[in-house]
Amino acid sequence: MTDTTNDRTLPAYQLPHHPLRDLLTGSVASIAFTFIAVVAIGLLWVGPKFLSFGNVSIMGTFLIVPLIVGAFAGFALLAGVVDLSIGSIVGISAAVFAYLISHGWGVPGAAIVTLVMCLGIGGLNALAIVRFGADPIAATLGMLTALRGITWVLAGNQRMISAFDIDWFNLINMQVLGLPLFFLIAIGLTLLAALIVTKTRIGRHVQAVGGDDKAAGRAGIPVGRVRTAALMLSAFGGGLGGLVYVGQLGSAAGATGFGLEFQVYAALMIGGYSILRGGVGNPIGGALGLLVVAGVANILDLKAISPYYVNIIIGLLLLAAVLLDRLRGGDSYE
Amino acid sequence: MFETRNTRALAIVALAVPALLGLTSLATAQDKFKLGMLVGGNTCCEWMKAQGDVARALAEKEGWDYVELSNNNDPAVALKNAQIMVQEGAKAVIQFNGQPSSNPAISAVMKAAGIPIVTYDIADPGMYFVGIDNLAAGIAGGEQLGMIIKDKWNCAPDLVISSEGAGAGIVNEWRTGGMRTGVKNICPDIPAEKFVSFEGSGDAAVALQPARDLLAANPNAVKMAVVGINDGGVLGLINAAEQLGRADQVIGWGQDGAFITGDNVNPHLAGSVFYFLEGYAVYAIRDVIKPIAEGKDVPLKADAGDPASKVQPCPVSAEQAKAVPDMAERVTQLLAAPAGTTAYDLFCPNKG
Known part of the structure; x- marks a missing residue:
């Protein structure tokens, strides 16, 4: 019943705790400093407009879905099971939700059915990975492909399902204090996820399972159940993302959510998560990663710099995050 | 405590200084279009x-x-x-x-x-x-291909293959459907079962694999006409046929003119419809x-x-396209x- 992670020998260069050192080496330190740097560059280069309510509102609206999806997908990453199907879960959620609405269903009923379906998809992922021991990348890649195909079929010849519900549209696009309500909700969900991860027994169990599942099992943590719950949460987040997309766009398309998994995981990795080893990362870091990427893209947009440079900069940020992680000692600071 | 205060002060300075500097660099709004x-x-x-x-x-x-x-x-x-x-x-x-x-x-x-x-x-x-006018462009291209089918195969092809790009929605329907209509305008007796489709996403690279599958599923087809949402989609099937040693069995006509100019035009792409x-x-x-x-x-x-x-759509044969830069x-x-x-x-x- 010993936690073997405590048996690690500290590297010779590792120094005792110190508040300022902790600030510089904490799990979200790198991304927090990067975020401050991006805000500073934005203010210097773009001017006060960068932090104006209007501009933050535009970025916030765009970030609602990635933030929600990231907050929930982070649980799967922490539990050591990467879920590559999140983008296609967003797609099928949007398609099913839009399909039901376009066939006369009310928003609450359609939303419940859609979310239950997404939980089922997460359950299927868990069945393959936890019960049958499938490799998470292979299993969720298969799910990604299958769901994308179903979404295309649902979207029909027009490859689009119109589902404009004025009440849902107004709710999703509602502004509170000059910012999108659902952006604030997404931030709230992120903080709640961070609280669960860092302050609760459940969160510690998730991290333990991701860090070393054998040790966690020996410590009496139900590894299978934790991973099943994490995968179902991840799928639930994708489901919520799909509902929001339909509210924002008034429709769902065959391509909805296409590539979202890369956008979200790139940001989560910039924010301190790892897709290859569990137990590492913090939802606040992930959210800051998304904000950094969106901030950089926004600066380039507002400075009318060719959009073709955005991906280069995001790629370099990702490389810098990985290098910084190694320079800080990788897992050793966890 | 001292360090925490210092850190906060640094953070405030880090945010405030750029904000003040930013105020001075406010772009002067000009009344310019x-x-x-x-x-x-x-x-x-x-x-x-x-x-x-x-x-x-x-x-x-x-x-x-x-x-x-x-x-x-x-x-x-x-x-x-x-x-x-x-x-x-x-x-x-x-x-x-x-x-x-x-x-x-x-x-x-x-x-x-x-x-x-x-x-x-x-x-x-x-x-x-x-x-x-996507439908008109589709029909124009289809009729050009129909004339080739008539001359070459006496309106009796083994297959008329459509490389779809479903992601474009109704535009795909107009272009590929228009091309099929155009072919039928010239060769009205081609049976419906000769018309087959595959999803190529309008991208030569993406279309390659499903095109190979389609060709493999039809080993006896030796007279194949190819239409598509764009040149890339059509080229996907032609490239697949080349890989399988069956390039001489296909003749294609594209849409958009993206791959019909330059020095390396595929000889099995008979023409395209330029939109420029x-x-x-x-x-x-x-x-x-x-x-x-x-x-x-x-x-x-x-x-x-x-x-x-x-x-205006501009249907051109590969020969005519040589004159286009x-x-x-x-x-x-x-x-x-x-x-x-x-x-x-x-x-x-x-x-x-």
Whole structure:
């Protein structure tokens, strides 16, 4: 019943705790400093407009879905099971939700059915990975492909399902204090996820399972159940993302959510998560990663710099995050 | 405690100093016409970038400000970009949105801000339509291919294969359906079961594998005609046939003219329908944007059947296409031509 992670020998260069050192080496330190740097560059280069309510509102609206999806997908990453199907879960959620609405269903009923379906998809992922021991990348890649195909079929010849519900549209696009309500909700969900991860027994169990599942099992943590719950949460987040997309766009398309998994995981990795080893990362870091990427893209947009440079900069940020992680000692600071 | 206070002070300075500096660098708002351009941003196609390059050059010629954003082929990004255009004070916007599910929302954003928006090729009720008549272009290309089928195989092909790009929605239906209709106009007795389709996503690389599968499933087909949503999709099947040693069994006719010029045109691509996509900004600026900039009232024409500006399709055989310069050269010549001259005027070898 010993936690073997405590048996690690500290590297010779590792120094005792110190508040300022902790600030510089904490799990979200790198991304927090990067975020401050991006805000500073934005203010210097773009001017006060960068932090104006209007501009933050535009970025916030765009970030609602990635933030929600990231907050929930982070649980799967922490539990050591990467879920590559999140983008296609967003797609099928949007398609099913839009399909039901376009066939006369009310928003609450359609939303419940859609979310239950997404939980089922997460359950299927868990069945393959936890019960049958499938490799998470292979299993969720298969799910990604299958769901994308179903979404295309649902979207029909027009490859689009119109589902404009004025009440849902107004709710999703509602502004509170000059910012999108659902952006604030997404931030709230992120903080709640961070609280669960860092302050609760459940969160510690998730991290333990991701860090070393054998040790966690020996410590009496139900590894299978934790991973099943994490995968179902991840799928639930994708489901919520799909509902929001339909509210924002008034429709769902065959391509909805296409590539979202890369956008979200790139940001989560910039924010301190790892897709290859569990137990590492913090939802606040992930959210800051998304904000950094969106901030950089926004600066380039507002400075009318060719959009073709955005991906280069995001790629370099990702490389810098990985290098910084190694320079800080990788897992050793966890 | 001291260090914590210092850290906070540093953070405040880090945020406040740039803010103050930023105040001094506030751009002086000039009452200058600003054109916004939302390019498609799909890495598949060189013409998407060229559309932005031409719009930028034409805007600069007019003395307008110009801002360009990429939709990254993503409906959510397209909506965000539309909101940025409003914030940036664009007086008019042009877009190519390959993911039109966001068009209604973009339309609503633009309408609320009172900004006219032109859409290329994919119509939306709230946007000025500038583009090709996709169905007419499809039929024109199909009829050209039909004549080849008639001459070569006496209207008795083993298969008429359609390389679909379902992601483009109704545009795909118009183009590929139009081409099938065009083939049938010339060869009306081809049985329905000879018409088969596969999903190639309008991309030669993506189309390769499903095209190989289709060819493998039809080993006895030796007279195959290929139509598609664009040249890339058609080329996907031709390339697959080459890999399987069956290239001589296929003959294709594309749409959009993207792969029918230059030194390396595939000999099995018999022709294509040029839209000269890179030059759409000439139509948009000449017929919509410039009159708006001059304060004229331009009635909203959003229907592809009654567009704000109609792009003429130009069906050409591979032989005729040899006289057409490649895209980079076309852009250069287009920008050097008198204002309002279209690429069709300059380059179409057989103007209708």
